[in-house]
Amino acid sequence: MCELYELCGSSPELVFSPYCWRVRLALAHKGLDFVSRPVRFTDKEALAFSGQKLVPVLRDDATTVHDSLAIFHYLDERYPESSLLGGALGESRLRLLDQFIAQDLRPALVRLLVPRVLACIDPLDRDYFRQSREKSLGMSLEAFADRDAGQAQLARALQPLDAMLKGQPWLDGAVPAAADYLIGGFFFWAWTLGEQPWPEDSPTGDWFRRLLAFCEERQGPVQRATHR
Numbered sequence: 001m002c003e004l005y006e007l008c009g010s011s012p013e014l015v016f017s018p019y020c021w022r023v024r025l026a027l028a029h030k031g032l033d034f035v036s037r038p039v040r041f042t043d044k045e046a047l048a049f050s051g052q053k054l055v056p057v058l059r060d061d062a063t064t065v066h067d068s069l070a071i072f073h074y075l076d077e078r079y080p081e082s083s084l085l086g087g088a089l090g091e092s093r094l095r096l097l098d099q100f101i102a103q104d105l106r107p108a109l110v111r112l113l114v115p116r117v118l119a120c121i122d123p124l125d126r127d128y129f130r131q132s133r134e135k136s137l138g139m140s141l142e143a144f145a146d147r148d149a150g151q152a153q154l155a156r157a158l159q160p161l162d163a164m165l166k167g168q169p170w171l172d173g174a175v176p177a178a179a180d181y182l183i184g185g186f187f188f189w190a191w192t193l194g195e196q197p198w199p200e201d202s203p204t205g206d207w208f209r210r211l212l213a214f215c216e217e218r219q220g221p222v223q224r225a226t227h228r
């Protein structure tokens with residue numbers, strides 16, 4: 001059976017990384033069972049076998065793959081039924097979509113979610129999280145986190161999703177596939193941290209509810225952090 005190494009918070013059941021959720025959704029798509037191997041930010045030894053330090057990492061018998069898009073590619077090669085990517089052209093377009101996500105949706109959500117990540121991770125991970133993120137952001141987490149700016153940025157990032165989802169149930173058309181999981185992973189990030197910063201009553205809100213139901217039907221209830 002596949003093993004999925006994925007980021008967890010202070011409780012091992014609280015898995016929240018957007019990239020790991022992409023892979024959970026892709027495994028649901030393929031109908032593959034997996035064993036979750038939760039790792040905290042600073043559990044780098046648990047990932048040493050993969051030759052790098054980031055999750056998700058998928059172990060499937062003797063094969064180890066890291067990086068969400070590389071895992072999508074692997075799953076389509078190894079389990080060709082119900083394609084995720086739709087071949088080389090689909091894969092190339094998905095990589096382009098991933099660039100837009102990195103420019104648009106991701107920074108909007110980072111602004112909104114940074115305080116929740118800090119609250120939900122293991123206290124032993126907090127210094128590492130702060131130092132590594134402040135280095136890449138070039139400012140303190142407090143200076144970067146900005147609810148109003150994040151909401152405005154998110155509203156802009158959601159416009160193309162709402163436009164697509166007015167005319168079809170899934171981003172990939174009549175049935176969900178890689179684009180839904182690529183973007184959906186970021187919605188699961190917010191959701192598992194106990195947030196829902198998108199309007200519930202919107203095409204995107206309806207789509208997320210469908211995606212959550214799709215996932216929970218196959219993998220059971222999704223654990224969410226509670227606000228204390």
Ligand SMILES: N[C@@H](CCC(=O)N[C@@H](CS)C(=O)NCC(=O)O)C(=O)O
Binds near residue numbers: 007017019041056
């Ligand atoms: N491009 C990678 C990104 C992986 C990534 O950034 N993973 C984060 C989890 S959100 C991680 O492992 N962070 C650990 C760390 O920062 O030390 C993918 O798509 O899988």
